[in-house]
Amino acid sequence: MSSRTSQTLRAFYDAMYKALGPQHWWPAETPTEVIIGAILTQNTAWRNVERAIENLKRANALDWERLYGLPFEDLAELIRPAGTFNVKARRLKSFIQWFHDRFDLDLDRMFEMPVSSLREELLEVSGIGRETADAILLYAGQMPSFVVDAYTARILYRHNLIDRSADYDEIKELFESNLPDDVQLFNEYHALLVDVGKKHCRPKARCEGCPLERFEHDAERED
Structure with missing residues (x-):
């Protein structure tokens, strides 16, 4: 340190x-909704995720047992607003299958694991990258993973x-x-x-009014 x-x-x-x-943040009513949102938000705007989640709610599909039994084609159609819906349906199905096999669809059991061990396992699930894994841990599991x-x-x-x-x-x-x-x-x-x-800190910086403007910085630095 x-x-x-x-x-x-x-x-x-x-x-x-x-x-x-x-x-x-995170704008969700349940840990289940956080996890699904974390997977769906990859490479899309949050408003599109909200539309997909609303579809799942209307179909009474925001439930792990229901999602586990939901045919792939039905899931893909429900999450269509999130974009690349077939890819994201595969990712959701991969997570749900792992969650079923490993924890019997029990979030309490999953989040009883040490944070580092659970993160390692999440990263082995197809379609779960580091940002998604950490979002699941922090926002759904209330675990200290930045x-x-x-x-x-x-x-x-x-x-x-x-x-x-x-x-x-x-x-x-x-x-x-x-x-x-x-x-x-x-x-x-x-x-x-x-x-x-x-x-403010867009590819072309807009520093005026930024809360961090007073700290030493170089706005011309590009990614």
Whole structure:
């Protein structure tokens, strides 16, 4: 742990939280909905995921037993609004089959596992990448596993906290080794970074009004 890095990361959080307030993320009613949303949100806008989840709700299919027995074609049609629906239906089916075989569709049993062990197993499921696995752990399981995305990487790179070559796990480790293991902190921090990334730290930076503008940065740095 670097005390300077820890102080900087905490100062970033405080500045964003003061300016933007709580983000109330993840927008879901149940852990099941979080997991399905985390898989469906890959490479699409969240509004499309919401439409797909509404379809599942109307079909009474937001239930693991129901999803397990749902034919592939029916599932694909229900999640069509999320885009690449056949690919995502395969990913959902892969997760559900693993979840059935490993935990008998019991979320409590799944989230009783140590976070590092469960993360390793999730990453072995077809279609579950690092960001999706961490979103499931943090937002559905309330487990301290920091979620990294493109916004996070761009913000840290422009603020000279990482090199351009830093990969997902290096960035994740930067947060987890310099912040307390606090689920609510990880949750809010990631959501705040997403908000700043969408509004300000775009490929072409819009620094005016950014909560992080006062910190040393190079807005011309490209991904």
